[in-house]
Amino acid sequence: MLLLGVAPSCADGRLRVVRRSAPHMGTVVTITVAAESEAAGERSIDAGFAEVARLDRLLSSYRADSDLSRLNAQAGAGPVAVSAELLDVTAEAIGIAEESGGAFNPLIGPVVRLWGIPDRPRRPTPDELARLRPLLDLGGLSVDPRAGTIALAMPDMAVDVGGIGKGYAADRVAALLRARGISGGVVGMSGDVRAFGSRPGGQPWRVAVRDPRGGPDPLGVVELTDGAMSTSGTYERFFEIDGVRYHHILDPRTLMPATSADGLISVSVMAASATRADGLATAVLVMGGSEGMALVERSPGVEALVLDVQGRVRASAGWPARKLDNTLQGGP
Numbered sequence: 135m136l137l138l139g140v141a142p143s144c145a146d147g148r149l150r151v152v153r154r155s156a157p158h159m160g161t162v163v164t165i166t167v168a169a170e171s172e173a174a175g176e177r178s179i180d181a182g183f184a185e186v187a188r189l190d191r192l193l194s195s196y197r198a199d200s201d202l203s204r205l206n207a208q209a210g211a212g213p214v215a216v217s218a219e220l221l222d223v224t225a226e227a228i229g230i231a232e233e234s235g236g237a238f239n240p241l242i243g244p245v246v247r248l249w250g251i252p253d254r255p256r257r258p259t260p261d262e263l264a265r266l267r268p269l270l271d272l273g274g275l276s277v278d279p280r281a282g283t284i285a286l287a288m289p290d291m292a293v294d295v296g297g298i299g300k301g302y303a304a305d306r307v308a309a310l311l312r313a314r315g316i317s318g319g320v321v322g323m324s325g326d327v328r329a330f331g332s333r334p335g336g337q338p339w340r341v342a343v344r345d346p347r348g349g350p351d352p353l354g355v356v357e358l359t360d361g362a363m364s365t366s367g368t369y370e371r372f373f374e375i376d377g378v379r380y381h382h383i384l385d386p387r388t389l390m391p392a393t394s395a396d397g398l399i400s401v402s403v404m405a406a407s408a409t410r411a412d413g414l415a416t417a418v419l420v421m422g423g424s425e426g427m428a429l430v431e432r433s434p435g436v437e438a439l440v441l442d443v444q445g446r447v448r449a450s451a452g453w454p455a456r457k458l459d460n461t462l463q464g465g466p
């Protein structure tokens with residue numbers, strides 16, 4: 135994430151911008167707030183990072199003691215009482231799965247594990263992959279919000295909220311900051327950004343979509359007051375097996391790293407919440423440009439900017455046009 139036009143501690147009237155970055159959830163988290171004093175800003179940022187750490191302890195696939203791992207360990211054994219946060223994020227993930235016709239699938243966990251993502255990458259055999267297919271059946275995942283339980287129908291099924299969890303955390307931290315009386319801020323978790331309120335002086339926050347090819351000009355710049363933007367890309371995290379490069383977003387149809395027919399390498403999605411933006415960005419990357427853009431166009435309040443392997447940039451009808459024009463001058 136790149137936040138433009140706001141130097142830390144730039145003061146305007148009684149508000150100043152306070153910002154800090156720290157490593158969390160396997161990425162760099164940056165919290166920016168408009169606060170009445172440096173000290174007040176720092177205290178809120180401390181509370182924000184504590185919330186990120188708390189959510190990571192609940193939702194991480196990499197921690198054996200997380201609420202998520204505890205749920206997955208009891209797959210096939212009936213409903214499991216889980217935290218409100220895990221219920222919430224799983225319900226959101228199921229919603230995105232339905233919207234995307236299964237391109238987003240929170241039951242991708244066993245496939246991620248079989249590919250050895252991220253630490254011990256290996257190419258599974260077609261047989262090994264085929265054996266996992268029944269574990270991706272979304273009918274086997276049930277969330278009961280009233281009972282506070284989640285059930286996984288088959289042993290070895292596993293929920294993975296990696297495709298949506300950072301956005302969810304960004305939303306939760308933004309809500310916490312707001313509840314503390316902060317009038318505006320931005321929570322950035324690498325590619326997932328949630329903004330609320332405004333900059334000191336009342337202008338919107340400006341967030342750049344970085345060019346994944348490393349070019350100096352951003353692909354786009356968006357202005358956010360209450361809203362979110364997430365970018366998913368095949369370049370963000372990848373691994374090599376026998377000299378072949380694979381990436382970490384898997385296509386639930388093939389159980390292989392997603393390779394859309396039209397070769398998308400980066401998808402940025404704007405939506406009201408970062409949870410939705412994050413989930414939809416992952417979904418559109420799997421679906422590819424035509425199918426993915428069709429989903430974006432029929433989703434109210436959702437816009438997207440996509441880049442394909444040939445360097446072509448495409449935007450949905452409501453993507454802020456002025457910014458895209460600016461961008462294209464310096465783009466491919």
Ligand code: AMP
Pocket residue numbers: 237238239240242246294295296297298366367382383384385386412415416420
């Ligand atoms: P993101 O960086 O938001 O695109 O999310 C990538 C992460 O989502 C991966 O590291 C996996 O944990 C998970 N994931 C991979 N493929 C899928 C998929 N098709 N549906 C849902 N989650 C996925």
Ligand code: MG
Pocket residue numbers: 296297298364366411412413414415416417
């Ligand atoms: Mg995502």
